[in-house]
Amino acid sequence: MEKYVVLKKKDFNDFVAKLALIQTVVAPVKKGQKSFAFQEVTTGQEISLHYIPTILPPKKYFMPQQETIMKFNKSKFEWTPVLEYKELTIFGVHTCDLAGIQCLNMVFTNKPKDINYIVRKDKITIIGFECNDYCDEFASCASMDNHIPNGGYDLFFTELKDSFIVHVNTQLGEKIVEEISLFTKANDEHLKELENLRAAKSKIFKNELNVKHSDLKGVFEQSFNSKVWKDLGAKCVACGNCTNVCPTCYCFDIKDEMNLDFNTGSRVRVWDSCQNEDFAKVAGGESFREERANRQKHRYMRKFNYPVDKFSRYFCTGCGRCTRTCMAQIKLKETVNALAEEKK
Amino acid sequence: MIQVPLKESEYIVKKGTIIRAKKMTALEKFFEISLAGNEVLDHDPGQFVMISIPGIGEAPISVSSSPTTKRSSFELVVRNTGVLTGALHKLDVGDVIGIRGPFGHGFPTNILEGNDLMFVAGGLGIVPLRSLINFVIDNRRDYGKVNILLGCKSPKDMLFGDEVKQWEKRLDVNFQCTVDRSDPDWKGNVGLITSLIPGVNLDIARTFAIVVGPPIMYKFVIAELLKKNIPERQILLSLERHMKCGVGKCGHCQIGEHYCCQDGPVYSYDQIKGKHEAL
Numbered sequence: 276m277e278k279y280v281v282l283k284k285k286d287f288n289d290f291v292a293k294l295a296l297i298q299t300v301v302a303p304v305k306k307g308q309k310s311f312a313f314q315e316v317t318t319g320q321e322i323s324l325h326y327i328p329t330i331l332p333p334k335k336y337f338m339p340q341q342e343t344i345m346k347f348n349k350s351k352f353e354w355t356p357v358l359e360y361k362e363l364t365i366f367g368v369h370t371c372d373l374a375g376i377q378c379l380n381m382v383f384t385n386k387p388k389d390i391n392y393i394v395r396k397d398k399i400t401i402i403g404f405e406c407n408d409y410c411d412e413f414a415s416c417a418s419m420d421n422h423i424p425n426g427g428y429d430l431f432f433t434e435l436k437d438s439f440i441v442h443v444n445t446q447l448g449e450k451i452v453e454e455i456s457l458f459t460k461a462n463d464e465h466l467k468e469l470e471n472l473r474a475a476k477s478k479i480f481k482n483e484l485n486v487k488h489s490d491l492k493g494v495f496e497q498s499f500n501s502k503v504w505k506d507l508g509a510k511c512v513a514c515g516n517c518t519n520v521c522p523t524c525y526c527f528d529i530k531d532e533m534n535l536d537f538n539t540g541s542r543v544r545v546w547d548s549c550q551n552e553d554f555a556k557v558a559g560g561e562s563f564r565e566e567r568a569n570r571q572k573h574r575y576m577r578k579f580n581y582p583v584d585k586f587s588r589y590f591c592t593g594c595g596r597c598t599r600t601c602m603a604q605i606k607l608k609e610t611v612n613a614l615a616e617e618k619k
Numbered sequence: 620m621i622q623v624p625l626k627e628s629e630y631i632v633k634k635g636t637i638i639r640a641k642k643m644t645a646l647e648k649f650f651e652i653s654l655a656g657n658e659v660l661d662h663d664p665g666q667f668v669m670i671s672i673p674g675i676g677e678a679p680i681s682v683s684s685s686p687t688t689k690r691s692s693f694e695l696v697v698r699n700t701g702v703l704t705g706a707l708h709k710l711d712v713g714d715v716i717g718i719r720g721p722f723g724h725g726f727p728t729n730i731l732e733g734n735d736l737m738f739v740a741g742g743l744g745i746v747p748l749r750s751l752i753n754f755v756i757d758n759r760r761d762y763g764k765v766n767i768l769l770g771c772k773s774p775k776d777m778l779f780g781d782e783v784k785q786w787e788k789r790l791d792v793n794f795q796c797t798v799d800r801s802d803p804d805w806k807g808n809v810g811l812i813t814s815l816i817p818g819v820n821l822d823i824a825r826t827f828a829i830v831v832g833p834p835i836m837y838k839f840v841i842a843e844l845l846k847k848n849i850p851e852r853q854i855l856l857s858l859e860r861h862m863k864c865g866v867g868k869c870g871h872c873q874i875g876e877h878y879c880c881q882d883g884p885v886y887s888y889d890q891i892k893g894k895h896e897a898l
Contacts, residue, residue, distance in 0.1 A: 343622065344630050347673040352715045354673075356628035359620050387629050387866045499895050526870030529630075529863050533674040540674050542630065547869070554871060555896075557859045558700040561834045563874075563896045573896075577873075584876035 278443040279461035279469075282432075286457045287439070288319030293455040294364060298400070301336065302366040303329055309411075313365065322367060324434070327410040328594045332372050332522035333365050337379055337396055338546075344391060344529070345542040358391050364400040364451075371416045371594040373403050373427040375522025381586045382525055391544075400447055403428035407472060408479055413595030415608055417480035420488060421593050423473065435468045483593075483608055486615040491589065495580040498614045499572070507610065508568025510603040515548035517597035517605070518574060523590040524548070549573050575610065629866045632671050632717035633658070638692060640711050643778055646698050647743075648708050651684075653692040654718065660693045662686055664750035665725030665857055665885045669865050670695070670707065671717030678703040679862040679880070682721060683746045685753035696746040696778060722865040723884050726751045726829065726855060728758075734825050734853075735763035739840055741770045741812050741832025745778055747857055748831040752786070759791055766819050769796045770812030770832075774805045793819070812836065816843040823848050831857045837898045841888060854888035858897065 282290055294300050295317045303311045303326040311326040313333055339359070346355045368376075376396075383392035403424055406416075416422040424431050429448035432439045440461055443449050452458045486494055498504075518524040528547040533540040547554065550570050555563040564570045578591040591607070598606045639651035654660060660668070662682050671677045678701065684694035699708045710716065728751070736755060740748045755762050767786055771777050777796075787794040795815050797808035808815065812832070828844050830837065837856060844854050860872035862880040872879035874897045891897040 339620075344628065345632070347632075349673040352634055352673070352717075354632040354717065356625040356631050357622050358625045359622050361620050382868065385867070389866075389868060390625060390628055525868070527863070528869070528871075529677060531674050531676045537674070542677075547863075547871075549870060555861070557834070557861050558698065558704070559833055559859070560700075563834075563860070569896070573873075576875075576895075577870075581873075581876040 278449070279466060280441045280443060280452055280458040281461045281465050282439045282441060282458050284438055290455055290457050291316065291319035291322065291366070293457070294366070294451070297451070297454065298362045298364055300364045300366055306330070316366075324367065324404065326367070328369065328371065328414075328596050328599070330600075331520060332375050332594065332596065333368055334375060334379060334522050334525075336361075336363060336365060336399060337376060338383075338392060338525055338527075341543050341545045342391065343541045344544050347531075347540055347542065349538045349540070358394055360395040360398045362398045364402060366402045367404040367432075368401055368428065369404060369406055369410075369594070370424050371414070371419075371421045371592040372522055373401070374419070374421040374425065374592040375594070376401070377425075377427045378523040378582070378586075378588065378590050378592070379525055381588070385586075400451070401428045401430075402448075403431040405431065405433040407434060407476065411595065411599075413598040413606070413608075414593055415483040415591075415595060416593035418482045418484040418486075418488060419589055419591055419593035422476065422480040433469055433472065435465065435472070438465070440465050440469050484615070485612045488589075490615075491579050491611070492583045494611070494615050494618055495576060497618055501614055501617055503610060503613045503617060504568040504572040506613075507571040507605055508566055510605055511550070511567040511571050512603050513550050513552060513567050513570065514602060515550040516600040516602065518548040518550055519546060520596040520600045521578075522592050522594055522596070523578070524574075526554075549577070571605070579611075629864070630719070632719055635716050635718040637710055637712055637714045637716065643696065644776055646700075647778060648697050648699070650695045650697065650707070650710075651692050652695065652716070652718065657691045659690050660686075660718075660721060662693065662721035662750075663725035664728060664754045665747055666721035666723050667747075667862075667865075667880075667884065668693075668695075668718050668720035668722065669862070670697075670703065671719070672703060672706050672710075673717065675706045676703050677717070677719070677863075679722075679865065681747035681750075681857075683749050685750050685757060687754050687757035696743075698743060720865060722862070723880055724882065726857075726885050728754060731755075731827055731829075732761045733763060734827050735765070735822055737766040737768065737819060737821065737826055737828045739768045739770075739812060739816070739828060739830040739832070741836040741840070742772065742776075743778075743833070744831030744836070744857075745769060745771075748829065749779060749782075751829060756786070756789070756792070763825060764793065764822075765791065766793045766821075767795070768812060768815045768819070769794070770815070771796075771798055773798050773800045774802050795819075811839070813839045813843045816840070816847065821847060821849070823850075827853045827855060829855045834859060834898070841898075851889035851892060852887045856886055856888060856891070856898075857884045858886060858891075860884070
């Protein structure tokens with residue numbers, strides 16, 4: 276049977292303090308007017324429970340912006356593969372970002388498996404946090420079915436009137452609940468309150484796009500020659516912000532960094548972006564996506580078309596980050612709707 | 620962040636020693652590599668390896684030799700076009716480089732068995748195609764008629780001149796060559812490689828065309844092959860992309876839902892026909 280426990284709101288700060296004693300806790304912290312970031316916390320007061328998606332998604336803990344994958348010694352010609360990890364609890368992960376982590380898991384556990392990612396992922400405890408209402412107008416989580424929890428967490432918090440009801444999803448989650456003895460068993464009233472909340476949510480969260488979830492792939496399959504991409508290409512400044520903040524963009528480059536002794540150094544994996552001009556360039560100088568329009572198209576295809584063939588799932592989570600961060604006002608919802616409109 | 624050594628990783632680099640090196644043209648250099656402990660690379664014709672120089676980086680390079688030629692070493696031809704390849708050109712016999720791989724799907728040598736073959740190599744395409752040509756020649760009995768069409772910019776750009784002469788001499792190989800621009804000593808064909816295709820006498824039903832060349836060449840060569848009614852599934856191509864990881868993750872070589880480094884680099888035309896950004 277599914278297990279639910281309850282934490283009183285007045286015990287929240289105590290909970291975070293105790294959690295931080297077990298291992299490092301990162302959680303959403305307010306950084307500016309409308310900006311939040313996951314960062315280390317030791318107290319509940321530091322956490323912003325009502326936050327819009329953080330600047331960078333929790334991807335940064337699973338697939339760091341830069342990670343060392345090997346150390347080398349040139350003169351001895353020694354290469355040592357290395358793994359970098361940190362035991363960590365991420366508190367307050369929204370359902371859109373839980374979906375993003377699931378997408379990354381699919382990619383990196385696909386054979387040949389990425390051992391660095393897999394070990395690091397297994398060292399991370401995930402505590403989700405439900406959005407009872409929209410964060411802002413840029414989100415399209417309902418269209419992607421990500422406005423409600425679909426697994427991918429150890430514990431999942433939903434805010435009720437006086438308490439948090441917590442879904443215990445794994446043994447690890449259970450262990451935390453036991454260790455931090457602040458939780459009580461959820462009673463029928465709590466469960467009813469959760470049920471009512473979900474019912475209310477189903478009235479708030481409606482498909483934000485003019486396309487049915489199941490029809491999205493079709494729209495993109497037929498849009499390769501769309502004029503919409505030209506419009507996007509004309510606006511795009513190829514900064515790569517959209518891919519950096521995307522919870523499911525995982526493309527990387529591999530580079531060597533020499534130490535000052537000019538003998539030892541590291542091979543590092545760093546985030547890369549398909550929006551960069553030379554991303555698909557080959558040795559002869561030919562680029563398979565020279566135009567910004569084609570690079571934007573590629574980004575969208577990698578969310579709504581290609582991954583469905585490969586992983587049977589859309590790789591857009593509906594978090595809205597690409598729209599929020601875009602300097603050129605390229606809006607995901609507008610793009611999808613324009614493509615759908617054209618297809619009519 | 621805790622850093623620990625790993626026993627296993629897709630990124631482990633093997634030690635390879637350069638046992639032969641030779642400048643071939645102004646831009647291309649030949650390397651024969653032997654893995655530590657005489658380990659066999661165990662590649663298929665058409666596969667590629669990732670070559671490393673510590674501190675410089677890594678790049679994908681096609682294996683040019685056939686696994687039938689030698690077991691304890693393999694050959695590469697590297698054009699000097701970037702940072703890694705530039706650094707490679709400065710290396711010589713005795714120098715050590717890093718090797719990962721082999722990666723990808725090479726040419727389906729078993730499927731080609733018993734069929735007539737038409738090799739179409741443009742420019743540097745001869746480098747990976749040579750691995751299959753020599754494989755076929757070393758197993759000549761297993762294949763039908765063998766046609767080799769070779770094209771290069773000018774006579775001085777021709778790679779493997781001595782080996783090409785051997786192919787030309789063989790009675791069991793129909794060899795033709797053309798250059799885009801002639802020079803005073805050149806007595807052969809002048810013109811694009813597409814000009815050679817119409818003249819080849821083929822049994823269409825049992826002919827496989829294996830095409831490797833610069834991206835621009837494919838469109839034109841495929842059009843000529845289709846004119847000759849060669850079935851789409853019997854046209855094999857090796858696609859060039861800049862792989863960074865070789866293990867289907869980094870995204871650089873993506874063609875639609877395919878990762879060229881894992882699913883390719885060899886595709887049949889019917890697999891990629893109409894696929895966005897493939898050709």
